[in-house]
Amino acid sequence: MSETAAPAAGVGKIRKGLERAVIRFAGDSGDGMQLTGEQFTTESAWAGNDIATLPNFPAEIRAPAGTLFGVSSFQLQFGSQRVYTPGDRLDCLVAMNPAALKVHLRDLKTGGLLIVNTSAFDKRNLDKAGYPSNPLDDATLAERYRLHKVDMTGLTLEAIKDLALDTKEKDRTKNFFALGVVSWIYTRPLEPTLEWIGKRFAKNPAYAEANTRVLKAGHAFGETAEIFAEHYTVEPAEMPPGLYRAMTGNRALAWGLLAAAERSKVPVVYGAYPITPASSVLEELAIHKRFRIRTIQAEDEIAAVTAAIGAAFGGAIGVTGSSGPGIALKGEGIGLAVTAELPLVIFNIQRAGPSTGMPTKTEQADLMQALYGRNSESPVVVIAPATPGDCFYIAYEAVRIAAKYMVPVIVLSDGFLANGSEPWLIPDPATLPPIEINYRTEREGFFPYLRDPATLARPWVRPGTPGLEHRIGGLEKQDVTGNISYDAENHDHMVRTRAEKVRRVAQEIPPTSINGPATGDLLVVGWGGTYGSITAAVEQAQAEGKSVASIHLRHLNPLPPDLGHILREYRKVLVPEINLGQLVRVLRAEYLVDAVGFNRVRGLPLASDEIREAIDQLLGGRA
């Protein structure tokens, strides 16, 4: 590449329009792949595409460089049509080192674009990745894929050789070279990244200059180097008009609580113990003290939930958040909130288990834990968001239900929703349903367990209210008076009353929205973070004329009142889940339908292709 060739270069290159593309950036955990992916996502949002992302990183903070388990990646799909998932197979893979190539190559489509940083393919890195010889020298790689060998490290250092930074600092900017190259290939605007650099390094002009130059150098390299024969455009997607922002699930959960605090005019107390992948909810809330969000980083998971319960007893909105292992520890506390009949919101950002499992990987195997994972009859409301942006509404809804029914509400999010982002149509908060908080202050006729006839909720009394001094606790209580009771019939009555109270939350559930025909051969039923994969698969099948519909449950306990009827309108029912069949078991038990599961438990979202195959298989070729 010579300077003189630059002005003319790029002009003659072929530009192709694409409907969608799936890209993955992969490198060492220290290579800045998450940032690169996030910036590419922002650029694509600017370009007006619909997007879904999948960050994927090791649990180790600084995993040993060059190792297979230290590989970090960020995948996204962007398109001019609705994008439901981060994509199954890759159109383009950027591999910053041999380990990244080894781990991720299998997902690249034959004929896909493969961009590698050649300077990382030295003997040491090849050994660590377990390559006996350099795979880049193997002709089959270039035959199978459109391989582009780029000395990113060398070109990066060259672009900023005159800057007063040490080699290590300079080397660290090479991810922006990769970003520049791929931004050129897919005709992404650089402005958002340049703006980001300006803000991020406002106090460090040398870094700002280095990153800016390297980004532009990568972009220019794409444009001028002879190696890229073509590049692509992806037209803006047809999306509902309005103001958008990128939203991740955990931020949406946090902001949903902020909205609930503002609307209810009641402070939120959030008790949490740091745990992957839930910690960012605590961190996000801690920023927003102006919303009267009070965060307690508790000494353990039990203290986190019980502090929230103490806050609820005091009349605040008590919320705790964790992941499966932490929820297990909170079990006894949740039981206390069940019997004390206090409002409590519990976020479970599910991750792969059992035990510590794979903390940074997603799963949805805590449904049974949410429904039944406590001693005795201990019913709680369980709801689950479908997309990252939906986490906002789900958090708000959880607070609304908890306060209205004086009941614990478990929110089942997952690692994929927590870290994944989507373009999110910003709602007008005024359109959110009201959260009505009515503390009892009236002395006349007061009893701690006197119930509202519609919701069965007992009165919420704030300590400090004169004349209503009373005691509650974990012992069984006589209904109405709240006095300790060991009476057999009363216990049976209270067990049923607590269950009935949760059942009545069904009043809050809107009619189930059906994606597809109201009756037909197959209904696909999903919940939680699999919404995108299922919807993409079902819409493909529909496009081929198959009689398939899908529904996605946001309410898992109680289930929607119209669900039993809907299930019977289809010949077959398929339930894809990232577990060994939990919702499917509930549906079979509850409705006596012969629903079958599709289950993969790999710590990854379900691929829409494989759901597609499961649909075809179940339909048995009759379409």
Added chain:
Amino acid sequence: MSATEAGAAAAPTPKYTKKDFESDQDVRWCPGCGDYAILAAVQKTMPDLGIPKEDIVFISGIGCSSRFPYYMNTYGFHTIHGRAPAIATGLRVARPDLKVFVVTGDGDGLSIGGNHMLHILRRNVNLTILLFNNRIYGLTKGQYSPTSELGKVTKSTPLGSADRPINPLAFALGCGATFVGRTIDRDVRHMEEILKRAANHKGTAFLEILQNCNVYNDKVWNVVYEKESKLAHELRLQHGKPLLFGPPDDRRAVVMDGVTPKVMPAKDVPESALWVHDEANVNTAKMLADLWTPDFPVPTGVFSAVDAPVYEDILLDQERRAISERGPGEIAKLLTSGDTWKISAEAS
């Protein structure tokens, strides 16, 4: 929140009597239990605090002691085993206008709830902890507790326990407690005096109450129960007063021999060498916490009382500052802040 804060400030506190703090529930401890005396002392102390009773909350965990809130005509929450300090922390963060008491025992507070006890003490949450120490598990019918002496023979340790006991006051001081005291269920007047001190402390007050379980561990505190023994062995700590104890004809002094405490006949100690109790000195409090018979007396009273930042004051101050500097949060503004982009109707 503010409504109650304002309300509490506006209304004058009524003149209460002990009776106002007695609930309508039948007290269900075993006849002869030390808890009765503690309950009576607490109820008797309440009117002196000058706090409207609707602003008082008793939080407990599980165990005999934890039935306490049911018998107080205040707000109360009988929670789960060991977790009362965490629940009380959440309550204080939500409602700093309330006066909160935590009632716990040696098992509840130092075994299953030991972790929470550690952290509430180091955070210095503004509340009063009453730890009833009877050195036994009563409600589960007589297993040894974390304060039981080594070799204790109980139902679960027929050949004697193998674990060394924890010293509640040394533990509390080690956790950074800002108020540490000890009193005895059988000494009503002393109990009332120290209860009042504890309840008026700003920060976490930790009060160990030596309590008799007449069913499973009778007379375990006999050294300070039985009249003659009490006179011989109890050292009443009083701020600014020397560490003297024993009957008039056999007064003894606790003095420092280098860096080690020792007991000497008082008459042999010149006034200048007496150890004068200083509640502000946490280091000497730690030494006092370790004193016990037979080599030393049993100190009672206030071991230490110091000022330190209060957890929820700091949290709420951060909130107030954030609001006064930048105004209350507005979700509509937050949603549209930062990177956003518009998709117009024409484009679709």
